[in-house]
Amino acid sequence: MVETVTLSNGHTMPTLGLGVYMNEECAEACKVAIQNGYRMIDGARYYENEVQVGVGVGNSGVKREDIFITSKVFHADYTYDGTMAALKDSVANLGSSYYDLYLTHSAIGGKDARLAAYKALLDGKASGMIKSVGVSNYSAKHIEEIREAGLEMPVVNQVELHPFCQQKPIVEYCTKNNIIVQAYSPLVRGAFDNPVIQELATKYSKAPAQILVRWSLQRGFVPLPKSSQPERIISNSQVFGWNIEPADMAKLDALDRGKEGAITWNPVDVD
Numbered sequence: 001m002v003e004t005v006t007l008s009n010g011h012t013m014p015t016l017g018l019g020v021y022m023n024e025e026c027a028e029a030c031k032v033a034i035q036n037g038y039r040m041i042d043g044a045r046y047y048e049n050e051v052q053v054g055v056g057v058g059n060s061g062v063k064r065e066d067i068f069i070t071s072k073v074f075h076a077d078y079t080y081d082g083t084m085a086a087l088k089d090s091v092a093n094l095g096s097s098y099y100d101l102y103l104t105h106s107a108i109g110g111k112d113a114r115l116a117a118y119k120a121l122l123d124g125k126a127s128g129m130i131k132s133v134g135v136s137n138y139s140a141k142h143i144e145e146i147r148e149a150g151l152e153m154p155v156v157n158q159v160e161l162h163p164f165c166q167q168k169p170i171v172e173y174c175t176k177n178n179i180i181v182q183a184y185s186p187l188v189r190g191a192f193d194n195p196v197i198q199e200l201a202t203k204y205s206k207a208p209a210q211i212l213v214r215w216s217l218q219r220g221f222v223p224l225p226k227s228s229q230p231e232r233i234i235s236n237s238q239v240f241g242w243n244i245e246p247a248d249m250a251k252l253d254a255l256d257r258g259k260e261g262a263i264t265w266n267p268v269d270v271d
């Protein structure tokens, strides 16, 4: 199942990951996911389960270096020292010497705080605690601040992204700047009752969740579906080796409601 994408810094990243938000006891989910082909886990300090991610990876039987692990620093820690301390704590929690990807969790906090946190992550990369640095919930204007400060650009921007909230301006900016877009809440948190999604699930004999993950992959995003249930974890990854036809992709594309379609905090417009 593992397909990868090459980031702008040359590292490779799987094109599908397991989300672990709202799953404090996620060790079992991580283990099941990895044993069934997942190679990426999307965590965060805010989820309070970095230790559990490390346990699940350790129990999976797959080598650490073959798994791509992400965490994120929350805006409450956006000073240089606060972020550096958070990162060191994350690394200790994981029980591994490094993260493959570490993100600033959102743009909340103002420009100075954002840049201070970002610089700490770049220094964490220089000292080997992180392989790649990225951002989450950033609009183009927030990423342009990084460029204007003369800092290395992020390799990933993780945003809420599904057919109802397609984040077109952010996606367009990231594509132009060689920043890979990770799609969070790609299953619309289980709100599948839309007739188009139901129609396509029937047509392709797939679960609605699989239609949503497949749409994300075909649009070039890196979806991070969350489940705590083994059978769903497995089903959500059975999204390779088949395609949604262009006319049906267009039907899903037509569901976009812009920011109105967001179902999470989606704090991409903060100053």
Ligand SMILES: NC(=O)c1ccc[n+]([C@@H]2O[C@H](COP(=O)([O-])OP(=O)(O)OC[C@H]3O[C@@H](n4cnc5c(N)ncnc54)[C@H](OP(=O)(O)O)[C@@H]3O)[C@@H](O)[C@H]2O)c1
Pocket (backbone or CB within 6 Å): 018, 019, 020, 021, 022, 042, 043, 105, 136, 137, 158, 159, 183, 184, 185, 186, 187, 188, 189, 190, 207, 209, 210, 224, 225, 226, 227, 228, 229, 232, 233, 235, 236, 264
């Ligand atoms: N950067 C950010 O600010 C941010 C924000 C939100 C999320 N994220 C990341 O993105 C990940 C995914 O987003 P999310 O957790 O918000 O939502 P999601 O993946 O869109 O949906 C998760 C919900 O869908 C249910 N579900 C999963 N598979 C299903 C299936 N096959 N059939 C029916 N229901 C299913 C899950 O329940 P069960 O667990 O019971 O299966 C859960 O309630 C998070 O875990 C996190 O890693 C990041």
